[in-house]
Amino acid sequence: MSSAIYLDNHATTPLDPRVLEAMLPYLTEHFGNPSSNHLFGWVAREAVEKAREEVAALVNATPEEIIFTGGATESNNLALLGAARALADRGRHIVSYVTEHKAVLDPFKVLAGEGFDVTLLPVERDGLHDLGLLERSLRPDTVLVSVMAANNEIGVLAPLEEIGALCAERGIVLHTDAAQALGKIPVDVRRTRVALASFSAHKVYGPRGVGALFVRRRPRVPLQPLVHGGGHERGLRSGTLNTPGIVGFGAACRIAAEEMASEAQRVRALRDRFLQAILQRVPDAVLNGHPERRLPGSLNLSFPGVEGESILTHLGDVAVSSSSACTSSLRQPSHVLKALGLSDEMAYAALRFGIGRFNTEDDIVRAAERVGNAVSALRELGRASASSA
Secondary structure (H helix, E strand, O other), rough: OOOEEEOOOHHHHHOOOOHHHHHHHHHHOOOOOOOOOOOOHHHHHHHHHHHHHHHHHHHHOOHHHHHOOHHHHHHHHHHHHHHHHHOOOOOOOOEEOOOOHHHHHHHHHHHHOOOOEEEEEEOOOOOOOOOHHHHHHHOOEEEEEEOEEEOOOOOOOOHHHHHHHHHHOOEEEEEEEOOOOOOOOOHHHHHHOOEEEEEEEEHOOOOOOOOEEEEEOOOOOOOOOOOOOOOOOOOOOOOOOOOOHHHHHHHHHHHHHHHHHHHHHHHHHHHHHHHHHHHHHHOOOEOOOEEEEEEEEOOEEEOOOOHHHHHHHHHHOOOOOOOOOOOOOOOOHHHHHOOOOOOOOHHHHHEEEEEEOOOEEEHHHHHHHHHHHHHHHHHHHHHHHHHOO
C-alpha cells in the first residue's frame, strides 16, 4: 500500500510510530494489571498515571479529572446519560444541535424515552451556531447542553467559550464532544468552562479502543456510572484498564502538545492547496461548511451531478469517505449536510477529505488529479447515457 493515499483522517488516524514505540513494553514485559498490588501492577499503574497527566496537560485539566474509557462513544454516553440521570431532580430539559455526532444524538433518544425534553437546535447554512437562538432556548429547567467542539463531517468549530459563559451564568452543565478537535486545535477546558469533554485516542494518531472523559471537579459534576463492577476510575468506569492503549493515548497527547501549532499550519496549507487544485479541475465543486472557522485539515465538497459513492469507486487507492465512518453503512443523506439546507442530490454528491500529519504535497497533487479525473469521467458517462436514452 506504499502508493496509496490516505485522506480519511476524520474516520481514524494512522498510529504514530512514536506512539507504538511507547506502547510496546506494555504489550510485552510490562503486562501487569494496574490494579494489582505487586511490582507488575505498580509498573503498570505508574504508566497509566503518567498517561493521565499527559492527556490532562493537553486540555488544561488536572489528572484527577481524566477518566479513561473505551473511546469517545463511551465517553459521550457516560457524560450524557450519567449527567442527565444524576441531575433529573433539578430539571429534565436538554439542549443540543441537529448536527451532533450519532454518539450524542442516540443517547438523547434514550433520554427522551425516559421523559427528558430534548431540544435540538438548527445551525446556520454554513454550519455556525446562533448564540442568540441558544440563549433563548435555555429554560429554568435546562440542566445539560451538549455541543461538539469540531464537527466530524464539515469540520466547523463551535464557539465554546461563548457557550460556556452562557451555561456557567445559569449553572447548566456543558458537555462537548471534542474527539475531532483534540490535538488539532487548542482545547482548554478551563477557558471554555466545559464541565464534561469526550476524547478519543485514534483521532489523534493513537490506538483504537481507548478514550477519555474530562469530568470537572470544582464545581463537581454529578454522574451516574453506566458500568458497574469494581469501582475503577473513581467509581465512574469499572473494568480492568487497557494499559498499552492508555500509554499510547498519553504519548499521542504529549506529541500533539509539542507539535500541534506547526502541524496545524502545515496541514492547513495542504488543505488550501488541495481545495485550489480541485477547483481548477472541477470549478463548480461546492464547499460545505464555513470556509474559515473549521479544522485545519477538513474539507467537505459536493460535486454537482455526480454521486460521492460513484466517485469513490473511481479513486482506486485514494482513501476518502462520502459520510461519517460511524454512519457509512446507512444509505441515506448526511444529517449534517441536510441541516445546512443541502438537497438530497447535493448531499449525496459530497465527499469528506481529511488531511493529516503524514500527508505530503505529492499526496495532494495526485489525489486532486484523481478526483478531477473521476468527476470528469462520471459526468461524461452521464451525458452519454442521457443522449442514448
